[in-house]
Every structure is written in C-alpha cells, then in structure tokens.
Amino acid sequence: MLLIIDPGHGGADPGGGTNQHWKEKDLALQISQYQERRFKELGISVSLTRTTDITLASGQRTNLVKASGAKYCISNHINAGGGEGAETIHSIYSDGKLANSIIDAIAAAGQKKRRVFTRTLPNNPKKDYYFMIRETGTAQTVIVEYGFADNAADTKRLLDHWQDYAEAVVKALCQHMGHPYMTPQKEKTALEKALDVFVQQGIITTPDYWLQNAVPGGMVKGEYAAIMIEKAANKLRGV
Template sequence: MIIIDAGHGGVDPGANGHGVTEKDWTLEVSLHQYHFLRKLGIQCKVTRDRDVLLTPERRAALVKQSGAKVCISNHYNAGGGSGAEVIQSIYSKSKLAKQAADALMAAGMPVRRVFSRKGTAGDYYYMHRLTGSVETIIVEYGFLDSAIDMKKLSIRSFRLQLAEEAALAAVKYSRGVENSLYVVQSGAYYAKDKAEKLCEELKQKGYEAFVRRMN
C-alpha cells in the first residue's frame, strides 16, 4: 500500500511562481499517480482528491492510519533555486529518497539535493514527525520561480512523467525490488477505439491492462 499526499490545498496555496499555484499542481500529479498505480494493480490512497484544506494533524493522521508502508508527499518549491529535492526523515536510511531522486534525474529533472532536517522535537517536517511508521518522503519537483525549471515543468506531460517515476520508485522500494521495474506494452495506436479494444481483450484473458495516452 502506498499513500499519496497532495501538498497544501484550500486556503493554503503553497508556493507561487510564473502564474502557477503549488496546490493545483500537487493535486494534479497526486491524482495522476493514484490512477497510474491503480491501473498497475497497486493499492494506493490519497490524502485529498479536491481543493480542500487539511490541517497538519489531519493530513498526518490520514497517512499514519492508512495502513501504507510508504507515503509520497508531493510539492513544488519557490524562493530561489533550481532542481528537484527529496526530503527524508532524520531516522530514514535514505534508500527510498535516493531511489526517488535517481528516478527524477533519469527522467530529465536535475536533482538539487537529497536531505533531512532536524527540529527541536525530532524531525523538522511534520510529515516525517507525525506519520508514525509510514516512511514518508517529501518530493519537491522543482522551483516555480525558476525560469530553468519552469521551462520543463510547464509541459504537463513532463510533470506527469516525473510523478510516475517517483511513484514507481516507491513501488520498487515497498516491494524490495533492487533493479528496474518493467512495464510491458502490447500495442500502440493512433485510434483510441483500437487501443481500448486491445485493452479489453487483454483483460478478458486475465492480464492487467490499461490505456495510456502518450503526448
């Protein structure tokens, strides 16, 4: 089980830059990860599926009580800088965070750093401090106020690709997979109806199958 957290929401907009509000993009990529993993037959949940405010306590409780092994908390940065960041708990062995960072880098997003931050009561970030035994990583996919990052992030298909790579890294980690996770493609069509027909045929034969649009 994996739980996906769409950072911010409601009256908490998060970061802003180049006309983009963080809460909107975190919800976009989180819902994409959810449907992406469900189509692969992987159990997952989300902390929010619409634009609502969750208090830190409520958000952390949803993660802690989810029964998940891993949580991906999705975010975008601002404040001067460039590149993705992955933040782990001070008690983590860093394997999950490193796998996620490596996946983002392989997909074409430079990674600024993988780090943890200590606070006065343990972890600085409540998503690490209050989520119990669920191993949580905070993924900052880039800086909204960086022209360099936004040149890539403004392309929706690239944002979704990064989200998929982070999700697959979490799956590999949760299942103890060291090497690559392979997805088999059975066919590719320009006509949607043909793709859906093949998908249905595969399902009838007992295979997990889904249609994915390639932009």
C-alpha cells in the first residue's frame, strides 16, 4: 500500500470544523472518497481509514495507518477558530516538502494559503503534538486543513471549490512521488452520451453540429432533423 487517506473525525465525533452547511466529518469523508477514486484512476494503491460515518478512537485510527504499511498518509480536516485559508501540518522529523507542495497546490486552485507548520508536545519538544503524526509509524503523515468553517469567505470557497482543492492534493502527491498525473476526465452530458449512441448506430456522423445547435435557443436545419428522424425510425423498426 502506497497511500492511506484519513477522513478526520466520524460517528459520534462531528469535528470542530462544522457549520450550518456541513459537518466536518462528512465533508472530510467526501473529500477523501473523491481522492481515493482519483488515485485509483491514476494507478496508485490507496485505502481509507473509514469509508462510512463510524467512530474511530485515536488508537484505532493510527493502528489502521500502521497496519496498511502505507508510505504516505493524508489526514483530511476542516478548521475552525477564527482564521482563514488552508493549512498543512507535518512532522518535526519531516523535511516539509510534501506539506509545502500540498499547500502550494491548494493555493494554486484558488484557496488562500495560511501556513505550513509543525508542533511539539509542551512537555517533550522531541515528540510531535498531533497523534495522527506522532503515532502513525513509518508513514509520512500530512494533516490538511482545507479552510475554516467559521469564516464566511472560506465557507463559500469550500462549498464552490472543495473538489478543486481535493484534486490539488492528488496532483501534489503525484508530483512528489514522481508518479504520472492526468487531469480528471470530464463527465459527459446526457446529450453527449445520446449523440455517442447515435454515432455508433449510424444515425448521425456530425455530433459536433448537434452539440452546438441542439441546445436551448439553438436552431437545427430541418433537413438534418428529418434525416436523423428517418434513420432513427429505421433503426427502431430494424430496417
């Protein structure tokens, strides 16, 4: 396993980055499931610490990471506490390159960049503060805070662009690992799918024409429509 993604919180723990639009646990899972799908499309072995809304104790969560044998762990969260912008947190024993690459990619996707940082235990400066970094074994863990739930501008950006920020992490990790990255394929519209069928069945040969003209406010030539209707009828009759 190369990568494990941790959707923060879950179950009885909604997470502090919760507001009227989302619960942190739900948005973190949504982001994580999108990333899992994309990494699989790109041929990267990946798993999640949770795939549903379940409660995980801190030890359970970190044990899942260690048991996976993953080289990398991305822990997804939404922040709160009066700030604005995205943050990434890495181990005091990490060079911070991955955390910086991720924050730069999220910023390039349109989110504000707040900071990249480390934090140690108050009574032991040789240990990381966050258990997801301190207790995940050999995995290089980066905590990603995509924005602040209690900031109006961040909330709007996350509602509109969460998928862009999730994709930015996919791109950053691919580049960090030296793995080929491709942008996601755009989902075809219902019209595009229907025209593909018509082309396959020999009913039309110029799908671009229909895409441009068979739209609200558009105009299709009557003779073209007549030919298409005749060919479609012949197909339905088995002629």
